[in-house]
Amino acid sequence: GENVEQHPSTLSVQEGDSAVIKCTYSDSASNYFPWYKQELGKRPQLIIDIRSNVGEKKDQRIAVTLNKTAKHFSLHITETQPEDSAVYFCAATSGTSGTYKYIFGTGTRLKVLA
Amino acid sequence: EAQVTQNPRYLITVTGKKLTVTCSQNMNHEYMSWYRQDPGLGLRQIYYSMNVEVTDKGDVPEGYKVSRKEKRNFPLILESPSPNQTSLYFCASSPLRVSGANVLTFGAGSRLTVL
Numbered sequence A: 001g002e003n004v005e006q007h008p009s010t011l012s013v014q015e016g017d018s019a020v021i022k023c024t025y026s027d028s029a030s031n032y033f034p035w036y037k038q039e040l041g042k043r044p045q046l047i048i049d050i051r052s053n054v055g056e057k058k059d060q061r062i063a064v065t066l067n068k069t070a071k072h073f074s075l076h077i078t079e080t081q082p083e084d085s086a087v088y089f090c091a092a093t094s095g096t097s098g099t100y101k102y103i104f105g106t107g108t109r110l111k112v113l114a
Numbered sequence B: 001e002a003q004v005t006q007n008p009r010y011l012i013t014v015t016g017k018k019l020t021v022t023c024s025q026n027m028n029h030e031y032m033s034w035y036r037q038d039p040g041l042g043l044r045q046i047y048y049s050m051n052v053e054v055t056d057k058g059d060v061p062e063g064y065k066v067s068r069k070e071k072r073n074f075p076l077i078l079e080s081p082s083p084n085q086t087s088l089y090f091c092a093s094s095p096l097r098v099s100g101a102n103v104l105t106f107g108a109g110s111r112l113t114v115l
Helices: none
Strands: A004-007 A010-014 A019-025 A032-038 A045-051 A056-059 A062-067 A072-077 A086-094 A101-104 A108-113 B004-007 B010-013 B019-025 B031-038 B042-051 B054-057 B076-078 B087-094 B110-114
Touching: A004 A086, A010 A019, A019 A086, A019 A108, A032 A062, A045 A056, A045 A062, A072 A086, A101 B042, B004 B087, B010 B019, B019 B031, B019 B087, B019 B110
Parallel strands: A010 A108, B010 B110
Antiparallel strands: A004 A019, A019 A072, A032 A045, A032 A086, A056 A062, A062 A072, A086 A101, A086 A108, B004 B019, B019 B076, B031 B042, B031 B087, B042 B054, B087 B110
16 A cells, blocks of 8 residues: 655754755655654654745745655755754645545654754 | 544544544535545555535545534444554545645644554
């Protein structure tokens, strides 16, 4: 079945450094790729997303890139801050024949060290 | 306030005792879904619904049932809970846009323990 692989599972960076999280999806029909951030004890919340007709999207310190040919997409966080510490989930979605599955990666725990 | 409300937030039960986790949204969203979150496994989709009376299995549907009789409600039913269903459960909803950019709004989560 469809799946999304996410790496690394944990990532520690010094405050001010950059962090990159990578995901690979299997379903070539996937057309929407959101990223969710989950702080400790909280619900996941969308931080950025990209559609399949776009290669890159940026929002202040975060950016997402998509390589449809390779079925890869990545989250980039620059100038990391302690409040960026959280678990990040990538997801891939596709809707065909009246279905709509939302497949998440296994998550990356990011620790920003002060 | 636009939100997804799920209840109960915490529940300890025993094997075999039927339970229902309710989920309600006030955003008129067509799409609703249930996920379970387990350490190292991320968020796995249990069931989803595209609209009233339309439901479909996600990746881990075994041991669960759902219904969508009204647009705003999407309860998760565990007919005979077992210890391997101990988990953190999230309900989420989204509109269904033609563009495919369907952002999920999550509930606060329900932590279930089955003894």
